[in-house]
Amino acid sequence: MGKTSEVVAVSPAGMTSLLPTLTRLMESKVPVIAVDYNFGDKVAASIISGNTAGGVALGNFLMSLLGPSARIVHIQAQLDLQSAVMRRNSFLNTCQRHQLEVVATLHARGSRRLARAEMAKFLGQGIAFNTVFAExxxxxxxxxxxxxxxxxxxxxxxxxxxxxxEAIAELRQGRLAATVMQKPREMGAKALEIAVKILRGQPFEKLTTILTHLLTPDNVDQLDSP
Incomplete structure (x- = not known):
């Protein structure tokens, strides 16, 4: 923050680490656009992904795939990460509505290494399961x-x-059953659009949600279509 900025866009991996910087920006009156996080009135505008809709879509997909026989191992990311919380709550609420059972909850803090270790440890317990949901x-x-x-x-x-x-490649190989595709380019483009509106003094959206897309073996090849 050595130079003066007219608009700043931030994309936090975790809210706690960003708060001091965000506080200084707010005190300096610099408009802040939050990308992939909803900071509400603390910033000029927030752009988020459709995490809630994505969690619902995964829950409904699982119901259509396995029905009430689903036995789920849930692998959680950081407990305070807003996007993960939205995915988590919407997926679990959808599973509850369909009466799908979560047999274990593992904590991997968003890490592939920890997820591998925790899953290996779980496999040693001999608990029956047929689904893994990772955030x-x-x-x-x-x-x-x-x-x-x-x-x-x-x-x-x-x-x-x-x-x-890599997840899409695993989906094509049949090792993943589904993923929810985000649209980071659209989020970035929206942030730029709002920044221009702020600089020009034009009206802009306070909160924008960029929709996600459920990818399964049935539609993954459409990614190659023009």
Whole structure:
């Protein structure tokens, strides 16, 4: 913050670490645009991904795939990460509505390494399951890593979130059952659009939600379509 800025866009990985910087920006009267986090009235504008809709879509997809027989291992990211909380609550509420059972909750703080270790530890407990829901693709891939080392008789439905390239490749290979694709380019473009409006003194949206897209083996090939 050595130079004066007219508009600042921030995309926090965690709210706690950003608060001191955000406070200084607010005190300096610099308009702040939050990307992938809703800071409400603390900033000029927030742009978020459709995390709630994505969690609901995954829950409904699982119901259509396995029905009430689903037995879910839930791998959580950081407990205070806003996007993860939205994914978590919407998925679990949807599962509860469908009466789908969560048999274990693992904590991996968004890390592939921790997800792999926690999943390996869980596999040693001999608890029956047929689904893994991870709150991001990185942890879903970590769970898949552990399962590849100790393959079950029937490969579980692994559900991720983000739509990163490696997860999409695993989806094509049948090792992931679904992921929710975010649209970071659209979020960035929206942030730029709002920044221009702020500088020009034009009206702008206080809160923008960029919709997500559920990817499954049935529609993943559409990504290659023009």
């Amino acid at each position: 991001n693709d990185v942890m879903a891939l970590g769970a898949a890593d552990a399962l590849k080392l100790k393959p079950p008789a029937v490969w579980p439905a692994i559900l991720g979130f983000d739509g990163i390239d």
